[in-house]
Amino acid sequence: MRYMIVVKANAQSEAEVMPDEKLMAEMAAYHEELARAGVLLDASGLRASKHGWRVRYTGSTRTIVDGPFAESKELVAGYTIIEVRDRAEAIEWTRRFPNPTLDGSNCEIEVRRMFELEDFQQGEAVERFREMGVGGTSAR
Numbered sequence: 001m002r003y004m005i006v007v008k009a010n011a012q013s014e015a016e017v018m019p020d021e022k023l024m025a026e027m028a029a030y031h032e033e034l035a036r037a038g039v040l041l042d043a044s045g046l047r048a049s050k051h052g053w054r055v056r057y058t059g060s061t062r063t064i065v066d067g068p069f070a071e072s073k074e075l076v077a078g079y080t081i082i083e084v085r086d087r088a089e090a091i092e093w094t095r096r097f098p099n100p101t102l103d104g105s106n107c108e109i110e111v112r113r114m115f116e117l118e119d120f121q122q123g124e125a126v127e128r129f130r131e132m133g134v135g136g137t138s139a140r
Helices: 021-036 087-094 124-132
Strands: 002-008 040-045 053-058 061-066 076-083 109-113
Touching: 002 087, 021 040, 021 076, 087 109
Parallel strands: none
Antiparallel strands: 002 076, 002 109, 040 076, 053 061
């Protein structure tokens, strides 16, 4: 089972205030533990929304909307993807996730289980994703 740990943006991350050495060390130690346990698939921070855009769909029309975006609480600042045996193991790992704020203030991270290709009705389209090597494999 794959899970994505979502670190929500805040005013500091949107202002591009970089984490200090202490927070980077805590994050590095945590991610090293994940890697040693063989559950880390990927992790990264995301640049502020002013460097991004959204695609707005109106029927078949697509409109590009450049950032920044006003509601930082609805934005993602970073993520970690883990692959574990079950929900209980995911909770065990995410309970240990370092507080991602620069000053240790109150915040929350969000954890969401990812779909695996096996979750979808099997057919030619799913096989195309499998051939690309994306979509998860439920290997654990």
